[in-house]
Amino acid sequence: MAVPYGRKSRAKSRMQRAANMKYAPKAFVVCGHCQAPKMSHYACGQCGAYAGRQARPVAE
Numbered sequence: 001m002a003v004p005y006g007r008k009s010r011a012k013s014r015m016q017r018a019a020n021m022k023y024a025p026k027a028f029v030v031c032g033h034c035q036a037p038k039m040s041h042y043a044c045g046q047c048g049a050y051a052g053r054q055a056r057p058v059a060e
């Protein structure tokens with residue numbers, strides 16, 4: 001198996017990581033409570049609901 005010739009600089013590693021992150025799909029789902037788009041496995045940002053209960057106080 002090929003072995004890297006030299007150590008990659010932190011900047012080069014981060015450049016590669018950033019390029020890969022750019023196209024990673026964000027896991028967005030629709031909130032079951034208020035139908036707002038929210039991140040999967042997170043409490044809703046609009047109504048604070050998670051798994052059918054109030055997980056977070058509503059930010060007014």
Ligand SMILES: [Zn+2]
Pocket residue numbers: 031032033034035036044045046047048049
């Ligand atoms: Zn919601």
